[in-house]
Amino acid sequence: MNVLGFMASPRKGGNSDVLLDRFLEGARSQGAQAEKIYLYDCSIEYCQGCHLRCWSTPDCCSRWQDDMHMLHDKMIASDLLIFSSPVYMGTPPAKMIAFFERSIDQKRVNLETLTVESNTLRGKKAVVLQVNFFNDPAYQRLPLSVYERILAEIFGMTIIGSLGVEGVAEPGDIAGKKAALQEAYNLGAALCGSCDSR
DSSP states (O other): EEEEEEEEOTTTTSHHHHHHHHHHHHHHHHHOOEEEEEEEGGGOOOOOHHHHHHHSSOOOOOOOOOHHHHHHHHHHHOOOEEEEEETTBOOOOHHHHHHHHHHGEEEEEEEETTTEEEEEETTOOOEEEEESSSSOGGGGGHHHHHHHHIIIITTOOOOEEEEEEOOSSSSTGGOHHHHHHHHHHHHHHHHHHHHOOO
């Protein structure tokens, strides 16, 4: 099973990163091949809203020559996609949103009927991991709904798990959340032990 984790915080070794690492450790314990990508290390230009062109042609975005083609190839080759991020202003970070916006070219749409004719990401399994400054899990509901809207409704993925950890304000705070880190490990192990990658 191929697992691909996207880390959407600019802080390497921070709380989101540690949480993702624990999930991937659990996945590897079940024999999964796991890779982590730091989105802030990737060159991702902003979508210019010319989706009518990329929706109606078999080509990916032709405006930008950045890392998105490589990232899409990795997504397509993976069985399980993990998205890990802090909560910024009630939403996922801007880098993650830019990444999702640039993934719209993975769909082909008939512009006359507005029906989706193909979608390379449909049916992909996904997991959402979040960390939150406040001591209230309610602050993670809005960003989780954003993920649900983008992943499930727009791209047709199936979200098979999510985990939010509240009360992590400073770098390293998550080390004190031992139960949450164990839960992340267990989630990775359980999902990768039960998922059929065929």
